[in-house]
Amino acid sequence: MxxxxxxxxxxxxxxxxxxxxxxxxxxxxxxxxxxxxxxxxxxxxxxxxxxxxxxxxxxxxxxxxxxxxxxxxxxxNQQIIHELKEEMKQIQIKQFVREMEAMGYTAKEMIADLTRYLEEEYHDRG
Amino acid sequence: MIEVKNVKKRYLTKTAIEHITVNIPKGGITGLVGENGSGKSTFLKILAGLVRPTKGTVLVDGNVVSRRLADRIAYLSEQDTFYSFYRVKELVAFYETQFRDFNKERAEELISFMKLDLNSKIKTLSKGNRGRLKIVLTLARDAPVLLLDEPLSGLDPMVRDSIVKSLISFIDLERQTVLITTHEINEMEPLFDRVIAIKNGQILGMADSEEIRDQEGLTIVDWMKKKYE
The missing domain is CATH 1.10.10.10 (Winged helix-like DNA-binding domain superfamily/Winged helix DNA-binding domain)
Structure with a gap:
C-alpha cells in the first residue's frame, strides 16, 4: 500500500x-x-x-x-522496451559505481571484485 | 468551488479561527492538517453550514453556505450519532428519505465493500464497523462537496485501510470536491491532491502535494512542521 x-x-x-x-x-x-x-x-x-x-x-x-x-x-514497439531496459541498466551501473567510489574503490578494484563475485555466484549455482 | 473570505469564528472569549481566506478549486481531495485545537474542525463545520461564522463569508458554488445547502454538502462528523436501535438497512432507508442525492445502489455496493451486514443492529456493531458505516452513508451521496472530519480517528489499521480504499474507489474526483481533516497524515497523504496547513486558527499555507515532494523534497508532515516553525 x-x-x-x-x-x-x-x-x-x-x-x-x-x-x-x-x-x-x-x-x-x-x-x-x-x-x-x-x-x-x-x-x-x-x-x-x-x-x-x-x-x-x-x-x-x-x-x-x-x-x-x-x-x-x-x-x-520492442525498440522502446529495449531502450527502457538499457536506461535502467545504466542507472543501476551508475549507482553501483558511485557507491563503490564513495567507499574509496578504484575502477580496477571494482572490476576485480565484481568478477570474483560473479564467479562465486555462478559457481554456487552450479 | 469553495470561496472563503476573511472568516472568523469566536466562541465567547475564545477565537477559534480568524483571517481565513482561501479558494478551493472544484474536484480533488484537499487535506486540512494541523495540531489539536488548530481550528480544523471548526473550519469544516463552517463550510458545512453547521456553525455560523462571526465574520466573513463562505460561498459554495456561488451560494452562501447555510443549512439549506445541506443537500449539496455531505458532512461526516467526528462524533458517533446513529440511532442505536436501528438496523443497518433501516438506517440506509432513513438516509434515503433525508437526502435527495442519496444513491441506494452505491450504498449497497459500499456495504458489501465494507463487509457490513444489512441486518445488524447499530448497537451491536463494533467501533470499527460503525466507522465504516459512517463512511458508507457519506460516500453514498452524490453531493458535489464532501467534508470528512477525522474519518480514521481512533480506528484500528484494518478499518483505516478499508476506509482509505473506499475513498479511492467511490469518490468521483472530477465532480466531487473533498475536504478531509486528519491526524493520520502518513496514511492519508497519498490521497491528497493538495494540503492546507492550519495553526492557531489561521491558514499557514496551501500547496499541491506532488509539488511539495518534487520541489521541496518533503513529506507532508515535514512540510507542515516547516510551516509551523
Missing part, C-alpha cells in the same frame, strides 16, 4: 518506475493491457489523479498507449 512509496518524492514518478520494472521484467508484456486508473489507484493506495499523471507521462514517453474506449496498453 502507501508504505511502498517514499512520500518525500513525487509518487507519480515512483509509480512510473514500478511500471517500468514490471515491463522490463516481463511481468507486463508488450501489448498487454494495464489495469484501469481506478484499479491501480485502489491497489497501490494512492489518489487516482496521481495514477492518471503516471499513465500520461508513460504515454508521453511512448512506453504505453491509450486506445480510446479500450484502455491503456504496453507498447508493442
Amino acid at each position: 502507501a508504505d511502498t512509496f517514499d512520500t518525500s518524492k513525487p509518487i507519480y514518478k515512483q509509480l512510473i518506475d514500478q511500471f517500468y520494472w514490471k515491463i522490463i521484467r516481463g511481468e507486463l508484456k508488450a501489448g498487454e493491457k494495464l489495469p484501469s486508473v481506478r484499479e491501480t489507484a485502489v491497489e497501490v493506495g494512492v489518489n487516482p489523479n496521481t495514477v492518471s499523471r503516471t499513465y500520461n507521462e508513460m504515454e508521453r514517453a511512448e512506453v504505453v498507449e491509450t486506445k480510446r474506449g479500450q484502455g491503456t496498453f504496453v507498447t508493442e
Whole structure:
C-alpha cells in the first residue's frame, strides 16, 4: 500500500518506475493491457489523479498507449522496451559505481571484485 | 468551488479561527492538517453550514453556505450519532428519505465493500464497523462537496485501510470536491491532491502535494512542521 512509496518524492514518478520494472521484467508484456486508473489507484493506495499523471507521462514517453474506449496498453514497439531496459541498466551501473567510489574503490578494484563475485555466484549455482 | 473570505469564528472569549481566506478549486481531495485545537474542525463545520461564522463569508458554488445547502454538502462528523436501535438497512432507508442525492445502489455496493451486514443492529456493531458505516452513508451521496472530519480517528489499521480504499474507489474526483481533516497524515497523504496547513486558527499555507515532494523534497508532515516553525 502507501508504505511502498517514499512520500518525500513525487509518487507519480515512483509509480512510473514500478511500471517500468514490471515491463522490463516481463511481468507486463508488450501489448498487454494495464489495469484501469481506478484499479491501480485502489491497489497501490494512492489518489487516482496521481495514477492518471503516471499513465500520461508513460504515454508521453511512448512506453504505453491509450486506445480510446479500450484502455491503456504496453507498447508493442520492442525498440522502446529495449531502450527502457538499457536506461535502467545504466542507472543501476551508475549507482553501483558511485557507491563503490564513495567507499574509496578504484575502477580496477571494482572490476576485480565484481568478477570474483560473479564467479562465486555462478559457481554456487552450479 | 469553495470561496472563503476573511472568516472568523469566536466562541465567547475564545477565537477559534480568524483571517481565513482561501479558494478551493472544484474536484480533488484537499487535506486540512494541523495540531489539536488548530481550528480544523471548526473550519469544516463552517463550510458545512453547521456553525455560523462571526465574520466573513463562505460561498459554495456561488451560494452562501447555510443549512439549506445541506443537500449539496455531505458532512461526516467526528462524533458517533446513529440511532442505536436501528438496523443497518433501516438506517440506509432513513438516509434515503433525508437526502435527495442519496444513491441506494452505491450504498449497497459500499456495504458489501465494507463487509457490513444489512441486518445488524447499530448497537451491536463494533467501533470499527460503525466507522465504516459512517463512511458508507457519506460516500453514498452524490453531493458535489464532501467534508470528512477525522474519518480514521481512533480506528484500528484494518478499518483505516478499508476506509482509505473506499475513498479511492467511490469518490468521483472530477465532480466531487473533498475536504478531509486528519491526524493520520502518513496514511492519508497519498490521497491528497493538495494540503492546507492550519495553526492557531489561521491558514499557514496551501500547496499541491506532488509539488511539495518534487520541489521541496518533503513529506507532508515535514512540510507542515516547516510551516509551523
